[in-house]
Every structure is written in structure tokens, then in C-alpha cells.
Amino acid sequence: xxxxxxxxxxxxxxxxxxxxxxxxxxxxxxxxxxxxxxxxxxxxxxxxxxxxxxxxxxxxxxxxxxxxxxxxxxxxxxxxxxxxxxxxxxxxxxxxxxxxxxxxxxxxxxxxxxxxxxxxxxxxxxxxxxxxxxxxxxxxxxxxxxxxxxxxxxxxxxxxxxxxxxxxxxxxxxxxxxxxxxxxxxxxxxxxxxxxxxxxxxxxxxxxxxxxxxxxxxxxxxxxxxxxxxxxxxxxxxxxxxxxxxxxxxxxxxxxxxxxxxxxxxxxxxxxxxxxxxxxxxxxxxxxxxxxxxxxxxxxxxxxxxxxxxxxxxxxxxxxxxxxxxxxxxxxxxxxxxxxxxxxxxxxxxxxxxxxxxxxxxxxxxxxxxxxxxxxxxxxxxxxxxxxxxxxxxxxxxxxxxxxxxxxxxxxxxxxxxxxxxxxxxxxxxxxxxxxxxxxxxxxxxxxxxxxxxxxxxxxxxxxxxxxxxxxxxxxxxxxxxxxxxxxxxxxxxxxxxxxxxxxxxxxxxxxxxxxxxxxxxxxxxxxxxxxxxxxxxxxxxxxxxxxxxxxxxxxxxxxxxxxxxxxxxxxxxxxxxxxxxxxxxxxxxxxxxxxxxxxxxxxxxxxxxxxxxxxxxxxxxxxxxxxxxxxxxxxxxxxxxxxxxxxxxxxxxxxxxxxxxxxxxxxxxxxxxxxxxxxxxxxxxxxxxxxxxxxxxxxxxxxxxxxxxxxxxxxxxxxxxxxxxxxxxxxxxxxxxxxxxxxxxxxxxxxxxxxxxxxxxxxxxxxxxxxxxxxxxxxxxxxxxxxxxxxxxxxxxxxxxxxxxxxxxxxxxxxxxxxxxxxxxxxxxxxxxxxxxxxx
Numbered sequence: 001x002x003x004x005x006x007x008x009x010x011x012x013x014x015x016x017x018x019x020x021x022x023x024x025x026x027x028x029x030x031x032x033x034x035x036x037x038x039x040x041x042x043x044x045x046x047x048x049x050x051x052x053x054x055x056x057x058x059x060x061x062x063x064x065x066x067x068x069x070x071x072x073x074x075x076x077x078x079x080x081x082x083x084x085x086x087x088x089x090x091x092x093x094x095x096x097x098x099x100x101x102x103x104x105x106x107x108x109x110x111x112x113x114x115x116x117x118x119x120x121x122x123x124x125x126x127x128x129x130x131x132x133x134x135x136x137x138x139x140x141x142x143x144x145x146x147x148x149x150x151x152x153x154x155x156x157x158x159x160x161x162x163x164x165x166x167x168x169x170x171x172x173x174x175x176x177x178x179x180x181x182x183x184x185x186x187x188x189x190x191x192x193x194x195x196x197x198x199x200x201x202x203x204x205x206x207x208x209x210x211x212x213x214x215x216x217x218x219x220x221x222x223x224x225x226x227x228x229x230x231x232x233x234x235x236x237x238x239x240x241x242x243x244x245x246x247x248x249x250x251x252x253x254x255x256x257x258x259x260x261x262x263x264x265x266x267x268x269x270x271x272x273x274x275x276x277x278x279x280x281x282x283x284x285x286x287x288x289x290x291x292x293x294x295x296x297x298x299x300x301x302x303x304x305x306x307x308x309x310x311x312x313x314x315x316x317x318x319x320x321x322x323x324x325x326x327x328x329x330x331x332x333x334x335x336x337x338x339x340x341x342x343x344x345x346x347x348x349x350x351x352x353x354x355x356x357x358x359x360x361x362x363x364x365x366x367x368x369x370x371x372x373x374x375x376x377x378x379x380x381x382x383x384x385x386x387x388x389x390x391x392x393x394x395x396x397x398x399x400x401x402x403x404x405x406x407x408x409x410x411x412x413x414x415x416x417x418x419x420x421x422x423x424x425x426x427x428x429x430x431x432x433x434x435x436x437x438x439x440x441x442x443x444x445x446x447x448x449x450x451x452x453x454x455x456x457x458x459x460x461x462x463x464x465x466x467x468x469x470x471x472x473x474x475x476x477x478x479x480x481x482x483x484x485x486x487x488x489x490x491x492x493x494x495x496x497x498x499x500x501x502x503x504x505x506x507x508x509x510x511x512x513x514x515x516x517x518x519x520x521x522x523x524x525x526x527x528x529x530x531x532x533x534x535x536x537x538x539x540x541x542x543x544x545x546x547x548x549x550x551x552x553x554x555x556x557x558x559x560x561x562x563x564x565x566x567x568x569x570x571x572x573x574x575x576x577x578x579x580x581x582x583x584x585x586x587x588x589x590x591x592x593x594x595x596x597x598x599x600x601x602x603x604x605x606x607x608x609x610x611x612x613x614x615x616x617x618x619x620x621x622x623x624x625x626x627x628x629x630x631x632x633x634x635x636x637x638x639x640x641x642x643x644x645x646x647x648x649x650x651x652x653x654x655x656x657x658x659x660x661x662x663x664x665x666x667x668x669x670x671x672x673x674x675x676x677x678x679x680x681x682x683x684x685x686x687x688x689x690x691x692x693x694x695x696x697x698x699x700x701x702x703x704x705x706x707x708x709x710x711x712x713x714x715x716x717x718x719x720x721x722x723x724x725x726x727x728x729x730x731x732x733x734x735x736x737x738x739x740x741x742x743x744x745x746x747x748x749x750x751x752x753x754x755x756x757x758x759x760x761x762x763x764x765x766x767x768x769x770x771x772x773x774x775x776x777x778x779x780x781x782x783x784x785x786x787x788x789x790x791x792x793x794x795x796x797x798x799x800x801x802x803x804x805x806x807x808x809x810x811x812x813x814x815x816x817x818x819x820x821x822x823x824x825x826x827x828x829x830x831x832x833x834x835x836x837x838x839x840x841x
Contacts, residue, residue: 013055016098021105024052043179045111046089046119050182053092053102054228061228061237064823068147071313074818076141076148076811077326079302079333080134081295082278083152083240084126085227086641088183090117090485095143095230122640124158124176124278125242127599128560129667130368132641133446134329136667136804139478142231142238143504144808145820151302153294154184154225154242155278162599162638167615169600169608184225184242191223192304193248194297200389205349212346214389220271221248222301232480232504235823243301245274279601285382292378292386299336303343317348321361325816328440330368331376331432337363337439338390338397346389352396364815365440366473367433368664370453371564377429380422394430398422401438408465418461437462437469442815446475447665447686453706471814474689475665476804479506482671486645489528490675494796497521507800516793519786526789529652529676536595536650540634546622548593549629553782556677557655558597558639558647561607564662567596568610568752569764570655571617573775574633575732578621581630590782593632597639597647606751611635613749616741644668649675652788653700653778656681657771659762661706663687670802676792678781680774682767686802694798698791702774703767712766719760722768729768733757 010020012027029035029048040048068075093099106113126132134150141148158174197217205211227240247268273290274297306324310317328334337359344355369375384391398421409415421438423429437443437459443466445451451472455463463470484491484503494502497515502508515521533550540548557570574594580587596614600607618633636643654672656663656679663685673679673690680700681687691699704712723730733753735741742748756764782788800806812818 014059016056016101018101018105018108021052021101022109024055025049025105025109028052028055042115042119046116047180047182049102049106049116050089050120053089053096053098054182056098057092057096057228057230057237059825060230060235060823061239063235063825064147064237065239067821067823069309069313071323073147073821074323074325074816076146076816076818077302077306077324078134078137078141078148078150078329079299079326079336080131080150080152080329081298081332082126082128082131082329083123083134083138083150083242084128084131084641085123085135085138085229085240086481086645087117087120087122088227089120091139091481092228092230094480094485095139095232097233121176121179122642123181124155124174125152127159127279129665130330133475133667133804135641136476136478136481137808138229138238138240139232139480140476140804140808142229142236143234143478143480144805144812145231145234145236145822146238146808146812146818147236147821148238150229150238150240151298151305152240152242153275153278153298154244155275156244156272157277159278159599160602164611164615164635164637167612167619169611171602184227187224187226187241190305190308191221192301192308194220194222194300195389196220196293196296196386198388200392209349211349212389212392214342214346218270219248220274220297221246222297224301224305235825241302241305243275243298245271245297247271288378288382289386292382295332296335296339296387296390299333300339303336303340307343307348317344317350317358318354321358324362325364325818326362327811327816328363328365328436330366331436334365334376334432334436334439335387335390337435338393341393341397342389345393356397356400359439361441363436363440364442364444364811365436366444366446367436367454367459368446370450370458370662370664372458375431375433375458377423377431380428380430383430391430394421394435397435397438405465415461419465433459434462437466441469442471443469444471444473444815445664446473447689448472448474449683449688449706450664450685453661473807473810473814474686474801475667475670476802476807477667477670477674478804479503479674481641481645482648483674487532487649487675489532490649490796493524493528502800504805505800506803506805509797509800512793512797516790516797522786522789522793525676525793526785529650529789529792533650533652536646539646540636543636544634546632546634547629548632548634549591552591552593552629552632553652553778554595554650555592555653555655556595556647556651556672557657558595558636558644559666559668561598561600561604561610563606563610564659564762566657566659566762566764567598568613568756569657569767569771570594570596571610571613572729572732572764572768573772574617574621574631575735576728576772577631578617578624578627579728579731579735581627585626589630589779591630593634595634595636595647595651597636597643599639606755609749609752613736613741613752616749620741644671648672648677651675651677652782653677654679654681656684656687657703657767658682658684659767660684660704660709662762670799673795674799674802676796678778678788678791678795680771680778689801690799693801694795698794698798700774700778702770704763704770709763712763717760717763717766719763719765720757722765723757726769728772729765 012024025048028051032051033044033047035044093102103113138150158176160171161174163170163172195214195216198215201213203211222243224241228237229240230237274293340359341355344350405419421431421434423431445454498511537548537550559565615635621631621633648671651672654677656669660682665686682703683705736749737753739746
């Protein structure tokens with residue numbers, strides 16, 4: 001009998017059989033890398049594997065783009081100066097659901113998947129929480145099947161790689177692109193041009209309408225590079241589109257021919273500087289100019305790109321706001337309000353009121369800071385010289401806006417001054433947060449406390465004028481990277497009890513609550529945590545040569561180094577414990593390993609000095625034979641996503657100790673708790689909501705509240721009084737001042753001690769005693785491993801709220817009015833797998 005069942009043939013580009021994967025791996029090594037196995041490097045094998053995985057997502061990616069281009073589909077555009085995406089390979093394997101098949105194919109090929117994953121360079125596209133949040137949101141947008149494009153800059157060099165030399169931070173160039181990036185696809189045919197400098201000229205058009213023409217001083221070209229962002233076990237793969245700057249004419253042949261060889265490439269060098277490096281030092285005026293160029297460059301490129309896509313299927317821009325929801329991730333892209341107005345009025349000749357209606361209904365604005373000094377503003381001289389037409393448009397927006405303010409608040413000059421987009425006091429400035437507030441339909445904070453404080457403080461007058469605009473969307477993190485990828489041991493343990501659905505619906509972690517009272521599960525939890533800590537201990541020994549005890553309490557503070565985050569308060573506690581142990585060696589406290597990580601901005605003197613203090617204290621404590629392994633102080637260099645994936649799962653205690661009222665939200669606090677760390681923290685940012693969710697009894701609370709901070713300052717804060725009245729605190733500061741931690745140099749840490757004694761803007765000394773007493777409660781709790789494990793399990797079980805999926809769902813419902821659009825895939829049919837342009841090109 002003849003078998004007539006058709007034979008299923010796998011496509012080498014999409015097939016997942018082990019033999020197909022191995023064949024694809026060899027093909028990509030040979031045909032793309034141009035190497036045969038005997039001469040291939042580890043990076044060649046990584047690149048071949050990356051291309052093999054990219055092939056398997058391209059069908060989803062192109063189908064997602066095709067689906068999103070339909071007229072009735074509203075798309076989200078997330079504008080962000082940073083996207084701290086982290087390495088792609090392992091995350092894409094997880095989200096595609098092909099880790100098992102690829103692992104087997106790689107192993108049978110004689111390679112090690114873990115080694116290939118570790119070969120990948122981390123993209124230098126972000127610095128801290130702002131960029132990592134953007135990356136989590138892109139993951140969730142894809143996983144929730146929401147059509148979206150992330151827009152930013154393709155920085156050639158990241159902020160910097162951090163090394164520690166003699167205890168000091170040293171900045172090293174982050175050459176993340178030096179070996180190529182297999183995940184991106186250049187789209188030069190979609191390039192756009194961006195104007196800078198020059199002057200404006202009024203003219204009258206053929207219909208007698210007054211118009212303005214921008215005659216630029218120079219023009220830069222933006223080239224888009226697309227990276228796929230894969231949703232978790234869905235067909236949606238959204239696009240991260242990043243812009244690289246280049247000269248419109250990169251080589252001046254005439255200047256070269258007359259011997260001006262450097263001048264021949266001037267335009268190329270100046271234009272490419274715009275996308276050269278993430279966050280150039282903006283202390284000098286040249287740095288400020290470059291920052292503003294960067295922000296306008298990527299925003300203008302992105303808006304022009306949206307308009308081009310829109311006009312492919314629409315006759316005009318009348319319904320632009322119905323098909324595009326554009327979110328401003330902090331103030332960096334807020335210049336988009338003026339740029340969209342310029343494009344609508346100057347290029348597409350819309351009347352002002354219609355253009356303003358489109359603009360206001362397009363943008364939403366997320367504020368990320370309560371620090372007034374962090375709300376960006378640009379001097380009028382710099383802004384006018386670089387963007388003359390944009391300044392004219394901002395003047396017009398401001399004039400019309402202030403007319404509305406005068407009606408709402410007659411004879412109130414203070415309100416006019418406070419709300420004006422132009423700061424008229426002293427040197428005049430353009431206030432970018434004010435522009436964002438005026439030009440957006442919604443303004444949101446990123447934690448419940450933060451959103452309330454925005455309404456009460458830095459944006460109070462805007463809240464009085466536009467109360468309907470304000471809302472809150474508490475930040476979240478993606479469980480795919482921050483548990484599944486970074487903590488496979490914990491993932492496996494959770495899956496064994498409640499299955500895998502929690503990865504898509506984090507609220508299902510609640511089913512773990514009942515396991516907290518199961519002695520066997522607590523023991524398995526404790527053992528998993530110990531194994532993870534042993535992994536980190538091995539890494540510390542390998543990198544720093546320091547042996548740490550994995551049974552010790554891993555007390556971790558990893559985040560950007562800043563005075564308000566109060567890493568130096570943590571150091572005061574370390575010295576307190578050190579002094580106590582020196583005075584009483586028989587003191588009964590559990591051993592602790594203090595782990596720090598984070599980068600200081602290159603120009604931030606005090607932050608860099610805090611790093612030196614941490615490492616100096618570590619040098620003394622780690623080498624004191626009286627202390628042994630009872631205390632260890634570790635500073636792990638080069639904090640990034642890969643670093644976080646290694647450290648968050650190993651933490652026992654999460655230090656979230658910023659001054660109350662200063663942290664907008666934080667997401668590190670969420671990552672720690674999701675991985676079973678307990679939190680010691682103030683009532684600041686998202687700490688408030690984490691404590692509400694996990695239970696007050698499972699959170700170590702200390703310090704002044706936000707109202708108490710304000711009251712303390714209002715009454716005339718005198719930090720020296722705390723020093724004089726607290727002998728233990730005095731002993732700690734005196735030991736630092738004596739040169740004990742600086743080889744006798746009494747000047748090295750004098751700026752830190754003097755700042756604390758005579759200014760202390762972030763109230764370390766006011767919170768010191770409360771912090772130290774709270775840390776004693778931590779020590780007592782850690783002695784009872786059963787009790788600690790129970791609290792750890794409950795922390796994880798109750799953290800379901802803090803998924804970025806929940807955050808994105810709230811943005812979709814409250815701000816964007818966007819719905820999920822599932823993507824359909826066709827099965828591979830060999831007979832149809834051929835080019836057919838019979839309907840025309």
C-alpha cells in the first residue's frame with residue numbers, strides 16, 4: 001500500500017528540528033561569517049547562532065509589521081533617550097520558547113550554549129532605571145500583542161565601562177559594536193534629514209497664507225537600525241528603531257583635491273558625533289549643545305518616520321492622533337511637542353488650531369523625577385542658535401497657553417511665571433517639562449507616592465490647571481528577564497508548585513502563599529538561594545580575588561551612585577558594625593557580605609568620592625584578621641543588565657534607602673523582591689506599594705517620612721546636633737576623618753564628612769539611628785533561617801502587581817486607548833516559498 005500522506009518539509013530558516021538547527025548554524029557560520037569551523041572564533045559561533053535564532057523570529061517580525069500597518073490599528077510609539085535592553089540571545093530563546101531545542105542542537109554540535117550566551121556584548125544603549133524601564137516596557141508591549149515601535153538613538157559607544165583602580169572609578173570606552181551586532185537590520189532607504197542652526201524666513205504662499213521657512217545652517221541625515229523585540233510565546237515581534245547620524249555628504253571632494261584632507265571629512269565627523277556616545281558630559285557648553293542636538297535629532301527622525309508610515313495608507317494627517325499614541329519617557333524627548341507642530345504647520349500646512357489639536361491628542365508624558373534640578377531646561381541663546389524655528393513655535397505655544405492661564409487665574413503673576421514654558425528669571429531658559437505638560441493629553445507619575453508628590457510639588461500649578469490630565473502608572477519589570485532568565489533555579493522551583501502560567505500573569509504567584517508554611521518547600525527554597533549565592537561567591541572570587549561566605553547575609557545595594565540614594569548611609573552602618581566587633585569580638589551577629597555596584601556620572605565629584613569610600617572601607621575590613629569572614633565589603637564594577645541578572649537573585653537583603661520623597665519609583669526594588677530578597681527601606685517611591693503588597697511584617701521600615709523630611713528642613717535642620725548627641729555616630733565619622741580608611745590621609749574623605757556635618761541635604765544623620773536599629777532587626781530575623789525563608793517566599797508570592805505587563809495594560813487603558821492585535825502566521829509550504837511579482841513591483 002502506498003503512503004499518500006504529504007511529507008512535511010522544514011524550512012531551514014524557521015525549522016526547529018535538531019538536524020535543521022545544526023544545519024542552519026553551519027550555514028550561517030559559512031555563508032554569513034565566512035568561516036569554517038576549524039578557524040572560527042567563539043564570537044563567530046555566537047554570531048552564527050544569533051543569526052540562526054534571528055531567522056526564526058523574522059517571520060513573526062515581518063508579519064507583526066504587516067499587521068500594524070493596517071489602517072484601523074493604533075500603534076504605540078515609545079520615545080526614550082535610553083533603552084537598556086541587555087543581551088538579546090538568551091532572552092529571545094526564552095520568549096520564542098526554543099531554549100530546549102537550541103540547547104540540544106548546540107550541544108550535539110560540540111559547543112557550549114552558556115559560553116556562547118556570555119560572548120554577547122551588552123548593547124550600550126542605556127545607563128540606569130530610565131533605560132531599563134523602557135526595555136521592560138518594550139518586552140511587555142510585545143508579550144501583550146500591542147503594536148509598538150520604540151524610538152531612540154543607536155549610540156556607537158555606551159556611557160562607559162567602569163573599572164576600579166586603586167579604589168577609584170575609571171571610565172573606559174564602551175565599544176559594544178566593535179564585533180558587529182547580529183540583531184539589527186539597517187534601513188538606509190528609510191533615512192530622513194534633520195535641520196540645525198541657520199535662520200528662519202517668513203513668506204506668503206500661493207494662497208496668500210503667512211508661512212515660515214527654516215533655512216538651516218547644516219543638515220544631518222538619520223539612518224534607522226531596527227532590532228526585533230520578541231513577545232513571550234506569542235507571534236508578536238515589535239520593532240526597536242534606533243537612529244544613527246551621518247552627514248548628508250560625508251566627503252567633500254573639492255576640499256580634498258586642494259589638499260584640505262581633514263576639512264574634506266569635517267561634515268562627516270561633526271554629524272556622526274550626534275550618535276557617538278550616550279550622555280556626553282554636559283558641563284561644558286559644547287556638551288550641552290551635543291545633548292540638545294541628540295534629543296532633537298532622534299525625536300525629529302522618529303516623528304518624520306511616523307508621518308511617512310501614516311501617509312502610506314492615509315491621504316493626510318487629519319487622523320494622525322487616532323493611529324499613533326506617542327509616549328515621552330521623561331523630558332528628553334519633550335521637544336517632540338514643538339517638532340510635531342513644526343511639521344504640521346510648516347511642512348504640511350495645517351492651521352495652528354488643527355495642528356495643536358492633533359499634537360495634544362498624540363502625546364502622553366511620563367515624569368520620572370521629583371528633583372527640580374533634574375527637570376531639563378535649555379538656555380534661550382543655545383536653543384535659538386541651534387533650533388531657531390522650534391524656538392519661534394515654542395514662543396507661539398507659550399503665548400496662547402498663557403492667555404488661557406490669565407483667564408483661569410486672573411491677576412496672578414506668580415502662576416504665569418511658574419507655568420510659563422519660558423523661564424524669564426535671570427538667564428532665560430526653555431523649560432522642557434512645562435512644554436511636555438502643555439502639549440500632552442496625559443501626565444503620569446511612576447508610583448502612587450510619586451504621582452501625589454508631583455501634584456503637590458514640582459507640577460502643582462499644572463495640576464491646578466489640568467487636574468484631568470494627571471494619573472499614575474506604577475512602574476513594573478518583566479518577569480521573563482528578571483526571574484525566568486536571571487534565576488532559573490527559582491523559576492524551576494516555582495514551576496514545580498504552580499506551573500508556568502505566572503510568567504504571563506504574574507498575579508498567579510499568589511498561589512505560592514500556601515507553600516510558605518510547608519517546611520519541605522521552605523527547605524528547598526533555602527537550598528536554591530544558597531546555591532545561587534554560591535554562584536555569586538565564585539564570581540566574586542574569580543573577579544576580585546576575595547573569598548566570601550555564601551552562608552553570610554548578602555546585603556546588596558546596586559544602583560546609580562547618587563547622594564540621594566545614600567550609599568554612604570550604608571557605609572556608616574558598615575563602620576558601625578566594624579567598630580562594635582572591634583570593641584566586642586564575642587558580639588553575636590550573623591556574618592554579612594555587603595555588596596555594592598553602580599556607576600557615578602563622570603563629572604559628579606561626590607558620587608565618585610563615595611565609591612572611593614566604599615572601596616577604602618572594604619580594603620580595611622576585608623583584611624582585618626580580627627573580623628575574618630564576619631564582615632566583607634565588595635564593590636563589583638561595571639553595573640549593567642548582565643551584572644543585575646547575576647546579583648539580584650543572590651541578594652538576601654535589598655537596600656532601598658533613599659531619602660523619602662526623592663526617588664520617583666525605582667525598579668531595582670522590584671527585581672530584588674521578585675527574587676526573594678527582603679527589603680530594608682524608607683517610605684519612598686515604589687517602596688510604599690511594595691510594603692503594602694508584601695505585608696508590613698515582611699518589610700524592614702526605617703527613617704523619616706516625606707512630610708517629616710519637609711518639616712525637619714523647614715524647622716532648620718542642624719545635622720551637627722545628631723553627631724554631638726550620638727556617640728556611636730560620632731565614633732564612625734571621627735574614624736573616617738582620622739584617615740583610618742585612607743592610609744592616614746585626613747583630607748581624602750573630608751568633603752564627605754564636612755557635607756554631612758554642615759549641610760547633609762539628604763538627611764543621613766537624621767536617619768542614621770533609625771537605620772542602625774532597623775538593621776539589628778534584620779540580623780535577628782536572619783538568625784532564624786526558617787522564619788527568613790518564609791518571609792522570602794511571601795515576598796515573591798505577593799509581588800504580582802509589579803509586572804511591566806500590568807503597567808503596560810494600564811497605559812493602554814488609561815492613556816493610549818490602544819488594544820492588543822494578535823498576529824497570525826502562515827504555515828510553511830514549500831511550493832509557495834518562491835518570489836512571485838506577477839501582480840507588479
